[in-house]
Amino acid sequence: xxxxxxxxCMEADRMxxxxxxxxxxxxxxxxxxxxxxxxxxxAQGVGHGDIRGIEDISKLPFTSKDxxxxxxxxxxxxxxxxxxxxxxxxxxxxxxxxxxxxxxDDIRLxxxxxxxxxxxxGAMPKDMIQIAYGYGLFTGGLGAHYGALxxxxxxxxxxxGQTKRQLKIMHDFKPRILACTPSYCLYMAExxxxxxxxxxxxxxxxxxxxxxxWSEPMRKEIEATWNILATDIYGLSEIIGPGVAQECTxxxxxxIFWDVFYPEVINQRTLKHAKDGEAGELVITTLTKRxxxxxxxxxxxIVSISYERCxxxxxxxxxSKIQGRTDDMIIVRGINVFPSQIEHVLLGIEGTxxxxxxxxxxxxxxxxxxxxxxxxEQKIFSDEIKQLRILEERIAREIESVLGIxxxxxxxxxxxxxxxxxxxxxxxxxxxx
Amino acid sequence: xxxxGLIEEDSMKLVQISVFLENKKGRLFEVCSLLGKxxxxxxxxxxxxxxxxxxxxxxxxxxAKAVAVLKKKGFVANLTDIVAVEVEDNPGGLASVLxxxxxxxxxxxxxxxxxxxFSQKAILVFRFDDADKAIRVLTRNKISIIGKKDIGNL
Numbered sequence: 001x002x003x004x005x006x007x008x009c010m011e012a013d014r015m016x017x018x019x020x021x022x023x024x025x026x027x028x029x030x031x032x033x034x035x036x037x038x039x040x041x042x043a044q045g046v047g048h049g050d051i052r053g054i055e056d057i058s059k060l061p062f063t064s065k066d067x068x069x070x071x072x073x074x075x076x077x078x079x080x081x082x083x084x085x086x087x088x089x090x091x092x093x094x095x096x097x098x099x100x101x102x103x104x105d106d107i108r109l110x111x112x113x114x115x116x117x118x119x120x121x122g123a124m125p126k127d128m129i130q131i132a133y134g135y136g137l138f139t140g141g142l143g144a145h146y147g148a149l150x151x152x153x154x155x156x157x158x159x160x161g162q163t164k165r166q167l168k169i170m171h172d173f174k175p176r177i178l179a180c181t182p183s184y185c186l187y188m189a190e191x192x193x194x195x196x197x198x199x200x201x202x203x204x205x206x207x208x209x210x211x212x213x214w215s216e217p218m219r220k221e222i223e224a225t226w227n228i229l230a231t232d233i234y235g236l237s238e239i240i241g242p243g244v245a246q247e248c249t250x251x252x253x254x255x256i257f258w259d260v261f262y263p264e265v266i267n268q269r270t271l272k273h274a275k276d277g278e279a280g281e282l283v284i285t286t287l288t289k290r291x292x293x294x295x296x297x298x299x300x301x302i303v304s305i306s307y308e309r310c311x312x313x314x315x316x317x318x319x320s321k322i323q324g325r326t327d328d329m330i331i332v333r334g335i336n337v338f339p340s341q342i343e344h345v346l347l348g349i350e351g352t353x354x355x356x357x358x359x360x361x362x363x364x365x366x367x368x369x370x371x372x373x374x375x376x377e378q379k380i381f382s383d384e385i386k387q388l389r390i391l392e393e394r395i396a397r398e399i400e401s402v403l404g405i406x407x408x409x410x411x412x413x414x415x416x417x418x419x420x421x422x423x424x425x426x427x428x429x430x431x432x433x
Numbered sequence: 434x435x436x437x438g439l440i441e442e443d444s445m446k447l448v449q450i451s452v453f454l455e456n457k458k459g460r461l462f463e464v465c466s467l468l469g470k471x472x473x474x475x476x477x478x479x480x481x482x483x484x485x486x487x488x489x490x491x492x493x494x495x496x497a498k499a500v501a502v503l504k505k506k507g508f509v510a511n512l513t514d515i516v517a518v519e520v521e522d523n524p525g526g527l528a529s530v531l532x533x534x535x536x537x538x539x540x541x542x543x544x545x546x547x548x549x550x551f552s553q554k555a556i557l558v559f560r561f562d563d564a565d566k567a568i569r570v571l572t573r574n575k576i577s578i579i580g581k582k583d584i585g586n587l
Contacts, residue, residue: 194505376453376509383451383488383513383560384542385481410485413455415507 114147139241253318479545
């Protein structure tokens with residue numbers, strides 16, 4: 001079903017009018033309510049009268065993650081804290097964390113887009129959903145919760161972790177929908193087998209997986225393992241949390257809800273719009289948010305965008321799966337390395353699971369070294385050192401042929417690569433220390 | 434082509450457990466104490482290591498249980514067929530057995546000794562690339578094999 005046919009199936013011309021009106025409104029709202037943004041707009045020489053329509057969006061300044069960090073905690077808010085209904089905080093690995101605030105209307109918006117997302121993935125009102133995203137300061141759990149409530153789903157607010165209990169709930173209550181990170185979903189399969197459960201016989205029919213980038217081969221693996229339709233959901237707390245974009249059941253890109261989150265894809269170097277279908281950094285402007293509306297926010301996610309109409313009937317543009325992150329990207333000896341490239345290689349090797357970590361190190365006076373830790377799975381284990389060595393070499397060779405640089409592969413014991421919030425930590429960069 | 438009569442190769446093989454270990458402090462201890470707690474007796478043991486990881490190889494009195502216990506604790510472990518051979522405990526004892534392998538083109542992947550003795554002879558555990566062929570050759574050459582029934586390794 002299509003949750004909001006009016007907005008999701010609107011013709012492009014008509015949508016442009018909606019977006020133009022909303023952008024004008026948003027810019028003058030921000031100009032009036034957020035002194036920091038006013039300064040930023042003034043510095044760019046953009047008065048709120050200069051924005052006459054959506055085509056003027058490139059006149060606006062970009063907003064970056066650093067703008068949020070530097071104005072910690074509430075500097076970019078357009079409402080004082082007392083008008084804010086809910087606050088979320090995303091973990092900061094360096095410096096200040098990122099704080100976002102939702103007014104009551106923003107929570108309604110969040111509920112609406114998440115309901116659209118679940119419907120897009122194939123959910124129907126009265127379905128039962130197991131939400132295994134973490135509840136708390138992380139937006140995953142509560143965002144999914146609001147959308148499920150809005151849609152009229154039966155909610156199991158399981159939160160993340162306690163895998164045995166998750167599986168028992170699935171087995172006993174028979175929810176049709178699972179919402180969690182893709183890596184946690186695969187992790188649960190390992191645990192299920194250990195408990196003597198056959199993942200193929202699970203009650204889950206639809207998975208709404210997000211909060212971390214994942215690849216096509218990983219989707220195939222999840223679908224084969226759980227006998228489930230695995231769909232990708234996209235979001236980030238700065239924009240709203242989950243519910244910015246979602247794949248429909250055709251799984252050909254994620255429909256971005258552009259009546260409220262206006263997408264642009266830019267070339268990182270020139271900061272100009274990338275050509276249609278060309279990969280670049282996704283930039284989003286919120287068109288109706290009140291607590292912390294953002295102009296041209298640089299997501300640091302690399303995607304391409306397609307405006308072709310989807311078979312599902314929605315007219316919304318579709319972004320590709322996240323192809324990498326500008327900040328996940330590590331530069332080793334001048335070569336750009338994305339963790340997703342390593343994941344691709346591992347999934348292509350029989351028996352290896354995408355449980356890996358990249359460690360970059362620089363010893364005094366030496367070149368950077370890239371080490372790839374790979375968890376040993378039952379299927380690939382051998383009693384002979386020789387066989388494991390051959391495997392290490394094969395993985396190294398295949399990664400080298402993709403990246404073009406020498407890597408060292410190290411096999412590690414299962415479940416030893418750190419997983420937080422069900423998200424695996426993919427990169428450890430020791431060069432900074 | 435050889436005619437080896439009615440040798441039941443399977444009853445002459447022992448089962449070895451192999452466990453993947455990272456070279457980290459205390460991992461060997463963890464495996465051994467885990468098995469100890471479960472009343473599983475280790476009869477033979479060796480550790481093969483590379484720079485970064487090791488493979489612990491053991492012959493125990495209850496391999497099926499041992500593998501289950503280890504897997505439950507998150508270890509990667511599997512079972513391999515091996516052959517235990519009695520070797521004269523005197524100079525040249527091992528050489529005479531190896532000579533038989535060499536003459537018959539039998540490839541030894543690795544080998545190690547037993548923790549305990551069953552007789553005055555030493556017992557060595559061999560991992561062959563072709564265990565069945567090795568057993569036929571050993572039997573033909575009257576070299577004594579320690580089978581499952583001899584040590585209660587099922």
